Amino acid sequence: MSLGPQGAYVAGSSMVASLNDVTKLSLALLPRHKHDHSKQGANQRGDSGGLLFQSPKTLAEMTTGQSFNSLMTNVGPWLGLSYSPSGNSLAAGYGFDTVGDAMHGEHFFGVLGVAGYVPSHGLGVVLMSNAEAAVGGLFSAQMVIPLVHSYILGVYLDIPIATLENEFANAIAAIDHRAPVLPCDPHYFENKPWDVPGVVIPDKTKRQLVGTYNSTESVFYGGVAVYIDHEAKDKDLVLQYGEYARRLIATGNDGVYIWALEARGATFVVQFVDKDARAVQLHFFGKSFVRK
Structure with missing residues (x-):
């Protein structure tokens, strides 16, 4: 789990939650079953007095496409989503990066291929993990979890297993065809040290770089502190970003x-x-900062 620059957990692609938490959220996002007359069921429908949403408008806006998502029209198949350019569209909702008739023709909304919902079936599938694929090797290794997620949704939608297997294999092949094979980092996989023998940062340069740097784009990215650790044996030049x-x-x-x-x-x-x-x-990290 990584922390944001201001010490906060970032909602994009990371969440700290229990299975119970995710279950409650999923139930709140899905429509009430016709035989469910409980208060929880009322909340799922978006009725006032619900447990999570004060207004049905909130839930409706979250799960309705707000802007056209051109990125997903290209990479959607890599996540196991379907897209037809003739009359179909993929949009982004508030808090959801995919909204559209993208799950075997059924209306779908979800996040990054790990949490997805098909409201017409009262169906939600969330995959949780405590690890992340390392950068390197076949890019399809980074996409296995989203594809497994779509596969599971397909099972509950009664899609034939042969169809799901074929879609999974085609997605893997398409990813590896279009995405380059990335080299595995030798520091991790070959135990190669980062330090170059005899190459050090001169003391003068260390003093020149010390300071607090602010993002040139947004305060959201926080600040970067660069300082000299005078207690370290080699008086290391240290960069601090958030908690790290x-x-x-x-x-x-x-x-x-x-x-x-x-x-x-x-x-x-x-x-x-x-x-x-x-x-x-x-x-x-692909961002620019300038010293005060």
Whole structure:
């Protein structure tokens, strides 16, 4: 689980929850069964006095497409979703990145291929995990969970197993055909150290880079702190982003460093631009930050 830059859990693709929590949420998102006269059932229908939603309008807006989702028209099949350009469309809802008749012709809304709902059948499937595929190898390895999720939905929709098996195999083949095979990071898979013998960050450079950097795009991305750890043996230059503080490692390329955070089987590169200027720029995680 990763924390956001301000120490908060980010809703996008990550959630800390129990099976009981997810079950309650799923029941609230699905329409009430015609024989269910309980208060929980009323809430699922969106009636006032429900347990989660004060107004049926809230639930309706969440599960209705608000904007056309052009991304999903391309990658939807990789998640086990169906899309027909003739009259069909995929949209994004509030809190849901896919809304449309995308699950074997049935109306569907869901999130990132791990939580999906077919309201006409009162059906919801959520897959939970405590791990994430490392970056490297076949890209289809990153997509197995979404495809399994769609497969399970198909089983409950009485789609023939042969059809589901065929769709699964075709999706894997399409992903591996279009996406390049990524090399596995040698630091994790070959035990190769990040440090280059004899290559260090000069003390003068460390002092030049110290400071607090703010996002040039949005306050949401928080700030980055760069400081010298005077208690470390080598007086390491440390970058702190949110809850994570790790040393920076010289690469031999001027202004380019490795942030020594071991996560996702990936190496995180940090680049400083105009380090001799007062407004030093830092490029990190695909975002830009500038020193105050």
